[in-house]
Amino acid sequence: MTRLTVNGKAVEVDADPATPLLWALRDNLGMTGTKFGCGIAACGACTVHVGGQPVRSCVTPISSVSGPVTTIEGASGDRVGKAVQDAWIKHDVVQCGYCQSGQIMAATALLKSKKNPSEADIDSALSGNLCRCGTYARIRAAVKDAARTLA
């Protein structure tokens, strides 16, 4: 049994300690907002926060999770996360939407660490989050807008 704190709630996961956090969330805890895209930390769809830091949950064994976990389901509980979600809606960012949980968690982590990110900061923070629909132009606009809202 592995004990985790997910979105502020203490939970127990009955799974092999090597199980990636992604599958513990999806298969054991029934939280499907975090997505599976590649399984090798190459696409960012599974991005969650552990201890406030963005991590790729598909390669993070539950045994190594030492801080509280925030997933997309808990993103709106945070001022920055909520601002990012609102900007996403305002800019009509999503298309298929499959990568957007990861995009939003990565963008939120960026804005938590840098209040006024430059173009280069945005490019760098989100370069590992793939979107096959090509929503990138609106993602950039929404991140900048969210930063303005939070300023």
Place this chain on the structure above:
Amino acid sequence: MRFLENALRTQGAARLVPVKLNRREFLKATGAAGGGLMLGFAFEATAQDAKKMVFPPSSFIRIAPDGTTTVMVNRLEFGQGVSTALPMLIAEELDCEWSKVRAELAPAAEVYADPGFGIQMTGGSTSVASSWKQYRVIGSSARAMLVAAAAQQWGVDASKLDTRNGFVIEPAGQKRRASYGSLADAAAKLPLPTRVGLKADPADYFIIGRPTRRLDSQEKVNGSAQFGIDKTLPNMRVALLVHPPVFGGKVAAFDPTKARAVKGVEAVVQVPVDRGGTGIAIIAKGYWPAKTARDVLDIKWEAATGPTTADQLKIYRELALQPGLPARSDGDAAAVAQAAKRIEAVYEFPYLAHAPMEPLNAVIDLKADACTVWCGSQFQTIDQLAIATASGLKPEQVTLNTMQAGGGFGRRANPSSDYLVEGVNIAKAMKQAGIDAPVKIIWSREDDIRGGYYRPLFVHRVVAGLDAGNALRSWNHTIVGQSILKGTPFEKYLVKDGVDSSATEGVVDTPYRLPNLQVSVHHPEVNVPVLWWRSVGHSHTAFVMESMVDELARAAKQDPIAYRLALLDPKHARVRGVLQLVRDKSGWTGPVPKGRGRGVAVHESFGSIVAHVVEVSVDKNTIRVHKVTSAIDCGFAVNPLTVEAQVQSAMAFGLSAALHGQITLKDGVVQQSNFADYPVLRLPEMPEISVHIVPSKADPSGVGEPGTPPIAPAVANAVFALTGKRLRKLPFDLAQA
């Protein structure tokens, strides 16, 4: 042109039973039991032939007592915005309050067939174009029935009543009003109107044509959206399937001991797979145990082989030197021999995987007398029939629920329904193994990249003949690549005299006046499954046409846009309009920023025309695209916000392939496996892009795909302008050019 329905009829009677949902089943399926207005039409009806409409088997609109209006979308939503656009069409004619409109993806049922294709499907950028009349007629009919219900209740003539924003109103007399929600039950009991009108003047539209945000944003930013991969049933198992390394390969032997020992693994079984092969399915209590077991599974495969890409290219290049099956022949085939000058070019395009962000998956609940499936299908009718055949059930015993999908780009519209048939095989094997439970099939990313059904590898060779004054006198064009449609139900309709029209589209229908045009095709047989990939044949033909035309413009020492405008057949006025718009919006006639090259390309596909002007720079052979100015003529833009998003999206998809995409094989084994070795476009590579829509009152045409074809040639033409190097092989490699 209900050609697909006819195509399916050729498959044998057992596969042909039309599938109907009866009303009660439908109500159960959508949780709508207990009232509300439901409307259904068995086929497309226009205002003129509305009298042919029949009442349910099925429905498109549900109005709840609080006015919430749910529109059944007869398409797959996978990013293209159809679950916003189709409700807009209904809302416009229904005259309801937009904030109360919801969308729901329709399950497989005959009533949801595409009015043009005759089957339920999403493809060819047709969703809005095909439903443009259908959905407005449905909205208008519902409005008329609500008005009739109010007229009956109030004892007045319906002609005295009007509607406004979800209410029937009585403008004169007692000035009564009643909400649609309060009238829905009564309206549902009335006969369908025999005649309905549609708004004739776009100036009267309150929502169509206005930039409208998506209905599905909220659920997609908070993680609550349910994709196929998110579907969960009580007691459900997860299955992974190990495919043979060579397409159609077979298991020689396997030892399940280590895999079976992984905690949570319940069965390791051999199952039939696509293309006559066999594979090993692992059934477990979750993805991770299945994956862990797969990693330790010992399988020996029967010896099998297939193509090696470098050798295949050599063969294709040889074939391109010889004329193939004629696809178009104008004027004098010998004209090229008399040309004063010739420009000859060979173009090469790799296999491409679709690589949607959501890997293929399906939830299958197989019972003795029924099979229920949840998946993001682009081909509900075909998939439903395939599931029935595979499970030994009648089509009406198969329920296919459409889940929204995380992209698809053609991969979820497979005439062979490969992953669903394999899924049913796994469900059957589970039953034999004594596991009586529903199963979720999940493909890993490696399964997706190596799973075949690629955009075919193509080689084109063009010889353009010029006179001494550099005027074009002949165009000889040979196309080499596998047929996508051969052996599918589509063959009969889209393959003529051996020529697969999906390989020649964009060439044989060129808008340019190309004198003595000769086009021929070779379709080699290769053991690699191929499929349509966003924009299908246009994904390679546009590159060839727009690269060669650019070369001709350079040879004639003319401005590339001016040259194109002069070469265009005057019949193609819309192409002219798009070129002129992109010229004006891109600053084409102004100076090119220092260190950059500028290029253009234009192409028509799926009834629409897109042109891109791009600015590029090159640093140590790395191409960077800085800026894209796009123009599109897609007829009337139902949702300009979606049109803009789709042009951006299609451009990015094409740019991704141009810069990175390639699947290669060695002895039949795919060499790539995941995003690490099949890279796709990343955010830092996304250019600044502006999209300009040609104002039009013509019926809407395609939007999802037409932005893809012209981006690669625009970039190649810009690179030439900057470096003098012609890129003719994709993905681009300046070091090799």
